[in-house]
Amino acid sequence: MPDAPTRTDPDRLRTLVPRLRAICGEDGVVTDASRRRTYESDGLTYHAEVPGVVVLPRTAEQVAAVLRLCSEEGVPFVPRGAGTGLSAGALPRADGVLVVTSRMRRIVEIDIDDECAVVEPGVANLDITRAAAPHGYYYAPDPSSQQVCSVGGNIAENSGGAHCLKYGFTVNHVLGLQIATPQGELVRLGGKAPEAPGYDLMGAFIGSEGTLGIATEVTVRLLRAPEKVTTLLAAFDTVDAGGAAVSSVISAGVLPAAIEMMDALAIEAAEAAVACDYPPGAGAVLIVELDGPASDVDADAAEVRRLCTGSGAFEIREASGAAERARIWKGRKSAFAAVGRISPAYIVQDGVVPRTALGEVLGDIARLSAESGIRVANVFHAGDGNLHPLVLFDDAEPGAGDRAAEVSGAILDLCIRHGGSITGEHGVGVDKACQMPRMFDPADLETMDRFRAALDPGGTANPEKLLPTPRLCGERPGVVKGAHPHPLVAEGKAELF
Missing domain, CATH: 3.30.43.10 (Uridine Diphospho-n-acetylenolpyruvylglucosamine Reductase, domain 2)
Known part of the structure; x- marks a missing residue:
């Protein structure tokens, strides 16, 4: 290096x-x-x-x-x-x-014929969907901060969101880029066509975290709004039971648009912040969203209900409309900020494990928490094993921040040990750069560095x-x-x- x-x-x-x-x-x-x-x-x-x-x-x-x-x-x-x-x-x-x-927040074009939108990097993620919605379309990537996070940042981090289980990450929805290179040249990659010939330079740029230049214009793919969307909220006594339900749903061949889980501490924070009214006494809640043709959604919803009940769900709710669906999602979308209600300071972590290892890894996280005296609230994209542990500490307490950082790093080590990754969608940045050698060998890192250079x-x-x-x-x-x-x-x- x-x-x-x-x-x-x-x-x-x-x-x-x-x-x-x-x-x-x-x-x-x-x-x-x-x-x-x-x-x-x-x-x-x-x-x-x-x-x-x-x-x-x-x-x-x-x-x-x-x-x-x-x-x-x-x-x-x-x-x-x-x-x-x-x-x-x-x-x-x-x-x-x-x-x-x-300041670069113009929506340059909504092109329904080619099912795409051209936007500047400062445009908020959700504003693309708002602009496309009157035409019956939407933009799929949906980070929890989608009301304020910008498309340029989504490009830099290859952001995902709750619906990445079915629809993939930012890289799966970008057709073209205009970028300013580090030398100050404006270069175009891709365009409105679904695929571009040659080396996948766009794929290398997306997720490069600003180390290869700055996106100055982005062409994104728009999807047709689904015929039906159904959102279910299932409450379980334990995280293990909720994890078993996730495995049952995926192994049954059902592919929801999203499967999200929150543990008791994350639920407590969300209730304090936004009064999301999740079932009292839940050790974990599962949010399952299904979309597509109405007949398929109805059949899949019935199967999810059956599987969740079989895994021990003591209450299952189904949103009756858009307002109730938004209320269910409000608790999950506000989870990161909500922990400020129960902790003076916290570190938001991001790692990935194989879905089958979720139960074991969550058990290990609980042990780390107990041994260190540092509380950890768990929120995660359960369907693809993307963990977002929130490591809570009091920054007024001497040494608490260092202990929290140690727990945070140990969680990433757990992810690597189970064949996962140190990041699913938040990127490496400064926070996890020192974990890169734990995941990649020197030859891998040298190759990355040569490409960057x-x-x-x-x-x-x-x-x-x-x-x-x-x-x-x-x-x-x-x-x-x-x-x-x-x-x-x-x-x-x-x-x-």
């Missing part, structure tokens, strides 16, 4: 500000310390660093010009969308430029992310609480008391 890139002299970075303003305009460059602090982390606030300069381009040409300047001057850049990522993939650099695409020889594109570096693995980036003084304090304009 390469050594960490040389840090840019802050004075040199400041000399670039007039040139950045010439590209993005006065209101498109942020240098004020307190405003820069707004961008110090993504959704994983456990890691934070105030960016050296923030730029907010409005066009693809402006993005390309910014990256061209960074390449010429050897200044690192970090792409950022809505900032909802959960792996510190958008963690800024104090010596670099943070390129924020939130071929497209970014200057090493300016989101350095110290995705692949491990000595500095990254030997020094944890700052923790939000107490690690970085407020900019006004640093400038001597205020004091803490």
Whole structure:
């Protein structure tokens, strides 16, 4: 693995500000310390660093010009969308430029004839479906943050969502990209056609976490809205019983659009946050959503009811309409934020295990929790074994954050040991880069690094992310609480008391 890139002299970075303003305009460059602090982390606030300069381009040409300047001057850049990522993939650099695409939010085209949409990277995920819905279409990838997360960020992380069991991840729904390369060139990959000839460069770019450039325009596949959607909520006494139901459903040949599970602690948090009214006393709840032709959905729903009952479900509810379906999903969609109601701080983890190993891994997680004194709430895409354990701790308690980080890392080790992965959809970023050598051997990592270097020889594109570096693995980036003084304090304009 390469050594960490040389840090840019802050004075040199400041000399670039007039040139950045010439590209993005006065209101498109942020240098004020307190405003820069707004961008110090993504959704994983456990890691934070105030960016050296923030730029907010409005066009693809402006993005390309910014990256061209960074390449010429050897200044690192970090792409950022809505900032909802959960792996510190958008963690800024104090010596670099943070390129924020939130102003690029035009829906360029809804093309029903070709069943696709062309959008800018700052468009919110759910807004594509809202624009396509009047035509009877929708966009399938649906991360829990879909109301606010942006398409550009979904591209960078190859985001999934609850319905990825049946419909796949972002990469399965992107037809074309316009990207700004690290050298500042605008390049088009793919288009509106279902398949493009040649090497799958789009597949390499999607999920590359901003290390190969920035998406400036995205063409996504639209799907026709299903004839019928049925959502079931099944309550079980234990997670093991719920897991048995999942295995029964999949092995019976039923392919739901989604199968989601929450344990008792996650349910407690969701009830406190959004009053989702799940069955009282449930040790686990299972949300099963079926879609497709009405006759198929009805038959599958009856089979799911039978299998859940046979696995010990003590209550099964079926949503009577869109409003009740949204209420069932509200608890699951709010789960990550909801744990803030029951814990001062937490780490959102993301790993994958074979579905058949779910019960054993959850048992091991429970043991880790008991031994460490760190509570863990479990929320996961049960159908494909994608775990989202929420590791809870009190950041006011000395050493609690370190213990939580150890538990978080140990959970990823469990995933690897059972033949799984250190990430299902949140990406590697900073948070899991040091786990990469546990999953890949040196030759694999060297191959990845050579590919990255071929497209970014200057090493300016989101350095110290995705692949491990000595500095990254030997020094944890700052923790939000107490690690970085407020900019006004640093400038001597205020004091803490």
